[in-house]
Amino acid sequence: MASARGRPRGFDRDQALERLMQVFWAKGYEGAQLNDLTAAIGVNPPSFYAAFGSKEAAFREAIDLYIATVGSAPMGALEEAATVRDGLRAMLEGSVAVALSAKPGGCLLILGIVNCLPANEAVRAHLLNARRKTVELVAARLRRGVVDGELPVDTDIPCLAAFFHGIMQAISFQARDGATQADLYALIEPALRALDPC
Numbered sequence: 001m002a003s004a005r006g007r008p009r010g011f012d013r014d015q016a017l018e019r020l021m022q023v024f025w026a027k028g029y030e031g032a033q034l035n036d037l038t039a040a041i042g043v044n045p046p047s048f049y050a051a052f053g054s055k056e057a058a059f060r061e062a063i064d065l066y067i068a069t070v071g072s073a074p075m076g077a078l079e080e081a082a083t084v085r086d087g088l089r090a091m092l093e094g095s096v097a098v099a100l101s102a103k104p105g106g107c108l109l110i111l112g113i114v115n116c117l118p119a120n121e122a123v124r125a126h127l128l129n130a131r132r133k134t135v136e137l138v139a140a141r142l143r144r145g146v147v148d149g150e151l152p153v154d155t156d157i158p159c160l161a162a163f164f165h166g167i168m169q170a171i172s173f174q175a176r177d178g179a180t181q182a183d184l185y186a187l188i189e190p191a192l193r194a195l196d197p198c
Contacts, residue, residue: 016041021062025108029059066108084145095168096184099175106176110169135165167191
């Protein structure tokens with residue numbers, strides 16, 4: 001007997017959201033069809049809508065879950081390292097681990113929507129906002145590096161933060177293209193040279 005909201009008995013919404021996140025990660029927002037989503041969590045379309053409201057709402061929740069779980073490790077490593085260089089190295093290594101942790105690879109925040117149809121502009125904007133937060137976290141760590149005397153006072157923090165975010169994007173796209181851990185790690189040391197004095 002189904003519950004009052006139309007979900008099967010024993011339906012675990014948190015577990016279902018985790019599965020939806022995996023589908024969106026693998027297929028992207030536009031590639032994930034309703035039948036993919038309902039099959040992943042074992043419900044029919046009315047039950048899906050009763051539980052999550054809409055595909056867009058489910059995607060937004062999946063993004064928030066990704067940021068709080070999978071995506072938090074690289075940024076935590078950035079913040080916790082003793083030096084800005086070690087933090088950026090750990091962040092990039094963490095990005096490699098995330099990018100290779102699921103098939104077909106890459107980062108949900110970067111690859112969740114690539115070819116955005118006009119009808120999906122709100123979804124693209126949600127992902128863009130999440131990526132901007134990532135850039136700001138990198139910038140905050142760089143600013144701390146300036147305060148701590150690790151980086152020159154005239155460091156172009158916005159430019160450097162955008163650069164390291166770009167490296168994270170490169171890691172994601174190359175992982176999706178089949179790059180190995182060694183291939184992706186090879187990007188890290190050259191990227192860190194951006195911190196060296198000219």
